[in-house]
Amino acid sequence: MTSTGTPRPxxxxxxxxxxxxxIAGVASGVGRYFNVDPTLVRVVFAVTGLLTGGIAALAYPIMWFLIPVEPADAPAWPHPVAPGATTTPTWPGPGSQPPAPPVR
Known part of the structure; x- marks a missing residue:
C-alpha cells in the first residue's frame, strides 16, 4: 500500500x-549524528583521553573500525527536505532569528 502522507526525512x-x-571522520560523524559541532566532539575526545591517561583514546580506533563510511552518493548533510515542507532550525544560523519576547 502506498502512503500519501507527508514525506519524512x-x-x-x-x-x-x-x-x-x-583523521578518519569519527568525530565528524558523531557530531553530525548528535547535531553538535564536530570540533566540540574532538575536544571531548582529547580531554577525556588526557583525564583517563590515554585509556579512553582507545575508543577512537574502535569507533573507526565499527562506524561505516558514508556512501559516495549520499546526499549532503543535513539531508535535503522535500519542497514545501516546513522545518525548524536546530542550530542558530545566518537565517535564524531570536525568539520573540513574551507579550504581557
Missing amino acids: PYRQLRRPTTDRM
Whole structure:
C-alpha cells in the first residue's frame, strides 16, 4: 500500500563522512549524528583521553573500525527536505532569528 502522507526525512545514521574529516571522520560523524559541532566532539575526545591517561583514546580506533563510511552518493548533510515542507532550525544560523519576547 502506498502512503500519501507527508514525506519524512530519512532517519539519522551514524556514518563517517568522506568530507569534513581530520583523521578518519569519527568525530565528524558523531557530531553530525548528535547535531553538535564536530570540533566540540574532538575536544571531548582529547580531554577525556588526557583525564583517563590515554585509556579512553582507545575508543577512537574502535569507533573507526565499527562506524561505516558514508556512501559516495549520499546526499549532503543535513539531508535535503522535500519542497514545501516546513522545518525548524536546530542550530542558530545566518537565517535564524531570536525568539520573540513574551507579550504581557
